[in-house]
Amino acid sequence: MDWLKKDKAYIWHPFTQHQTEPPHIIIEKGEGAYIFDTDGNKYIDAVSSWWTNVHGHAHPYINQKLAEQAAQMEHVIFAGFSHPQAIRLAERILKRLPDNIDKVFFSDNGSTANEVALKMAIQYFFNKGEKRKTIIAFDDAYHGDTFGAMSMSGRSIFTAPFDDYMFDIQHFPIPTDENREQLFEDFEKLCATNVVAAFIFEPLVQGAGGMKMYAAEDLDQLIGIAKKYQTLCIADEVMTGFGRTNTFFATDQTKNKPDIYCLSKGLTGGYMPLSLTCCSDEIYNAFLSNDKLKTLFHGHSYTGNPLACAVANASLDIFDQQETTYKRKNIIQQHQDFSNQIKDHPSIQNLRQQGTIIAMDIVSDTATSYTNPIRDRMYQYFLKEGILLRPLGNTLYILPPYCITKDQLNKVYSAIKSWLKKV
Numbered sequence: 001m002d003w004l005k006k007d008k009a010y011i012w013h014p015f016t017q018h019q020t021e022p023p024h025i026i027i028e029k030g031e032g033a034y035i036f037d038t039d040g041n042k043y044i045d046a047v048s049s050w051w052t053n054v055h056g057h058a059h060p061y062i063n064q065k066l067a068e069q070a071a072q073m074e075h076v077i078f079a080g081f082s083h084p085q086a087i088r089l090a091e092r093i094l095k096r097l098p099d100n101i102d103k104v105f106f107s108d109n110g111s112t113a114n115e116v117a118l119k120m121a122i123q124y125f126f127n128k129g130e131k132r133k134t135i136i137a138f139d140d141a142y143h144g145d146t147f148g149a150m151s152m153s154g155r156s157i158f159t160a161p162f163d164d165y166m167f168d169i170q171h172f173p174i175p176t177d178e179n180r181e182q183l184f185e186d187f188e189k190l191c192a193t194n195v196v197a198a199f200i201f202e203p204l205v206q207g208a209g210g211m212k213m214y215a216a217e218d219l220d221q222l223i224g225i226a227k228k229y230q231t232l233c234i235a236d237e238v239m240t241g242f243g244r245t246n247t248f249f250a251t252d253q254t255k256n257k258p259d260i261y262c263l264s265k266g267l268t269g270g271y272m273p274l275s276l277t278c279c280s281d282e283i284y285n286a287f288l289s290n291d292k293l294k295t296l297f298h299g300h301s302y303t304g305n306p307l308a309c310a311v312a313n314a315s316l317d318i319f320d321q322q323e324t325t326y327k328r329k330n331i332i333q334q335h336q337d338f339s340n341q342i343k344d345h346p347s348i349q350n351l352r353q354q355g356t357i358i359a360m361d362i363v364s365d366t367a368t369s370y371t372n373p374i375r376d377r378m379y380q381y382f383l384k385e386g387i388l389l390r391p392l393g394n395t396l397y398i399l400p401p402y403c404i405t406k407d408q409l410n411k412v413y414s415a416i417k418s419w420l421k422k423v
């Protein structure tokens, strides 16, 4: 079967410039941290397949739970009906979230989880008869590709063709040593106008914006300020959730807790599309009324899909066994050792780590950006080495599944060191 020819003939891939990018690699099998192509090559999936995979590909236990659920029931409408897998999942996620979070709303992906959060926040004030329209987000944020999520994201080449259609967002830079005082002051000034409905953020690490990292203490402070003026705080934990930053959720590292959590990606262990928008009873109660207008009119055909909920529950079973905690600790330690080895290399800048994520900017003639041409050369180099790394422009990062072995991770580090020697 000529998969490549047919792929090119029929498929429009995401985030792909089909005119210039090389043909796609056809993957037919996965096992642990490896994916295998149809030509018999194997690759270490060092980016967890777009940051989704946590326990490894084709995990036997998750496979078994998926098959059991498929034999029982594949899907059922989620309005007027519910099912045990969704109920179990909601209860278990709420146990892992802070006490102020009481309710779970289901959707299908990270973008829609954020759309739901935005609609919850805006309608919460609408239902209470308060006029709050302003939304605060960070520069360089990435909250997804649907229009609301794009609006809340930073303005970039991802949004440029649509900028005239974006609604107004007040963007602030992420906190740094240089801007901290001014940022807190400006942020508070805006919140104090009492027109800000929500403050949305990717806690501790801005993923697609270039793995930019900032301190938990600063985020804590911003959440504290927002809450002082009843601005709802939305933690987009789509990428950072499920242990990526060491703690189970990144905002486990802040004392002030968000009012809404958006979860996806690692939620199903990387198996299936599913997302959750989790909120407080205070928000939920503002939608309870005899007046139908106060309903949250939002839902998708596959909302609460039982197969996706079953794999999410299976993934949580594995998290409950604690073994992944040790695996994460090992990755964190290995990353630290690697950092120490390369930190003085002249070809890298801004070497940074947050839990299981390590990132660095490769020095090049062109500025640090998503379109930096060094990206394609690095991407191809690592593929030839049998490693899937997907640099964001000249920002190179490793975000591995927790099942990655010491040797596999060492292979990734060695390939990076060889690349650095080359440049």
Ligand SMILES: Cc1ncc(COP(=O)(O)O)c(C=O)c1O
Residues within 6 Å of the ligand: 109, 110, 111, 112, 114, 142, 143, 144, 145, 202, 207, 208, 236, 237, 238, 239, 240, 264, 265
């Ligand atoms: C922080 C964050 N939010 C939202 C999204 C969008 O998620 P999805 O691609 O599932 O729509 C992403 C995707 O990378 C993300 O990293």
